[in-house]
Amino acid sequence: MRITVCGAAGGEVTGSCYLVETTRARVLVDCGMFQGRGSAEARNSDLGPVDPVRVDAAVLTHAHLDHCGRFGLLGKRGYRAPIHATPATVDFARLVLEDSARIQENDAARENKYREREGRPPVTPLYAVEDLIAIGPCVRTLGYGEQREIADGISIRLFEAGHILGSASVEMVIEDRGTSRTVVFSADIGRWGTPILRDPDPPRRADIVFLESTYGDRDHRPAEATLKEFREIIHRAIWQKEKILIPAFSIGRTQLILHALSGLIREGTLPRFPIYLDSPMAIKATKLYSQHADLFDAEAAADLERRAGVEDVPGLRFIESPEESRELNDRHEPCIIIAGGGMCDGGRIVHHLRHHVWRRGVAVVMVGYAATGSLGHALIRGDKQVRIFRDMVPVRATIHTLGGFSAHAGQSELIRWMEPMAAGSPSVYLTHGENPQRKALAEKIKQRWDLSVALPELNQTFEIG
Ligand SMILES: [Zn+2]
Ligand SMILES: [Zn+2]
Known part of the structure; x- marks a missing residue:
């Protein structure tokens, strides 16, 4: 054998x-x-x-x-x-x-x-x-x-x-x-x-x-330290009236981020503000998560009894169509945009990065693994310029890596x-x-x-x- x-x-x-x-x-x-x-x-x-x-x-x-x-x-x-x-x-x-x-x-x-x-x-x-x-x-x-x-x-x-x-x-x-x-x-x-x-x-x-x-x-940083850092990033972006971009894998990381946001907003440590889930696949995956609630741990199962589902997050809006996704570019307000893909190699996040990564004050929060050679990897590495589609774009946004969400x-x-x-x-x-x-x-x-x-x-x- x-x-x-x-x-x-x-x-x-x-x-x-x-x-x-x-x-x-x-x-x-x-x-x-x-x-x-x-x-x-x-x-x-x-x-x-x-x-x-x-x-x-x-x-x-x-x-x-x-x-x-x-x-x-x-x-x-x-x-x-x-x-x-x-x-x-x-x-x-x-x-x-x-x-x-x-x-x-x-x-x-x-x-x-x-x-x-x-x-x-x-x-x-x-x-x-x-x-x-x-x-x-x-x-x-x-x-x-x-x-x-x-x-x-x-x-x-x-x-x-x-x-x-x-x-x-x-x-x-x-x-x-x-x-x-x-x-x-x-x-x-x-x-x-x-x-x-x-x-x-x-x-x-x-x-x-x-x-x-x-x-x-x-080892990753403990969950509490990660949540604290996440909260600070969001507070700063709200103060600077800028966007927070989170490239996330549709299955797993997205639901974890939504769960964290829901907790922070409900306990009052974050104000209610716009959160956009800009990925048809992540939207479907999030709904599927709720359908497989029998696999949740005890805490999440109890939490779900108080909420309508994993997608029940204050301020959350689903962005389905490409037109709506493009409209987000013109909107200047402090908000979170969660979009795929996690390594920034494809998906709607690439468009958001092209429109925003050159802006000071914008925060990009990397929450998962990005393979060597991917745009996500270049951002995590701290490259001052990155290639997006055919253009070289300067990186002036702050890039945060939150390993605790791994x-x-x-x-x-x-x-x-x-x-x-x-x-x-x-x-x-x-x-x-x-x-x-x-x-x-x-x-x-x-x-x-x-x-x-x-x-x-x-x-x-x-x-x-
Ligand atoms: Zn995996
Ligand atoms: Zn794997």
């Missing part, structure tokens, strides 16, 4: 995908999109060692694009096997994939207009909505803690990952030629005490662990998650992290438990029999 790491390897965070092979079966864990500028587009069309028609089953850990984004491509290339995921992940992934397919179709159509003029052959989108329709019947929902044999000799159990609603870590028991191995795929691990979500629930034992390492080198575990939380499994001396493979982060985490794990730790390269195969 062997496992190939087909994405989120070699010091990269995006493109999560594992291929598990035995003499009897082939199974995928996630099939995500590579993100960040540059070569991401070309790389996404290459599925590496994955032959979609020969895969027997797939597991999807959660609905973020870097984990589910290439299921559409699998569909296009003939994949028709079952896809197992929690019911919430199925709902959110449908939203994310439809949005992604539409973006692929639009991008291809735009490119083909140029090509037609220049007499060049047209391109086809990475995948289209029809490819998603093809894999629709493949979906099988699986609750947390339920055991299921998904292929000959391969069974799984999902554990709460506490990262976004519906997110799961996978415990996989693989049997082949008389040997049995328990492999755990952490997927993206959240944080203990995150509002709305339940705490991560690590599996208890493993022979092999594939562990994410996004923030393997540091949906990813920091180093101590990753260690805490590993704790129950460490006693069984598993081999650890660190993925989903840039090299400085995963090297720091590798050191920490070796120091603490003296385990063998490997840092897989892209498409590297490990024999585990």
